[in-house]
Amino acid sequence: MRPAQVVFGPLVARVMNGAAGRYTQFPNALHRRNMITLKDHLYFAKATAEGAGRNGIVKSTGDSPLELKLAMPKVAAGKGDGQNPEQLFAMGYSSCFLGALQLAASRADQKEMAENAKITASVFLGHPTDPDMDGFGLRVELNVEGCDDDAIIQAAHDVGSPMHSDNPAHR
Template identity: 75%
Template structure:
């Protein structure tokens, strides 16, 4: 099945300026979920994006630096000759969820059940159904292969930082350099 051609809507002044110039507040939207905050950190990752946004480049730093050319997918009107943020998100989420699944499996004494599991992540970029929200949104589907234990899969979903971020929200700070 081939995805449909993406249609980009122009950004309005409300989106570009946002509340206090930092982020957008959507009127008539209630957010009744908690935000995960950290008491410490065990690790951090740093990356920088530059150039023409989704057609620019992104670099990470650390033990094994990564330098990628970004490109809009062909189906979205781009050249498709580079990676896109949704690919990177899918890769990170699937790897993180697999790690969480293997950890909870080992803790439950069911290591052999999850040893050969695979996690497939599909990240969809599209327009939100909420008419008051402009721009784009994401939807994620995870498919677990090689593990039929629903309790382990649910435990991994509760443990995985990506799942937690999407379910509960995360603390995001925007700073000027």
């Protein structure tokens, strides 16, 4: 298992090497996520939230419509009888990173390296350590199983980076 940690604003990623739990910083992991302008789009998704905010309903239309009841987790003084945005974010992030990992392995002519990979994303909601920042922040920890190649894992991080010139979606 190879955990990586991502903190949004600025983005920081780490990967654990070896069973001893030694963390190493990715060389170009410190990015600020920038706004970009798309020349076109490959896919369009739309979601609508209504009701009592984090205790309301969220709906997505399109190829496979989805409707979920939202609920604050019990640990945050909620009922915990529905999904929460952090769960949905973790699901999306893990699936996107798996796709990026498989693409990076394929580009390296090592497609088999990531065929059976499994990505687990843990999303943490909390207060920033910087006393000058208000509100909440997210920390994301990614665990990569089934792919032990640090170069391919780094390349997967780069696939989603707006700073990476090989990503055609960000040109």
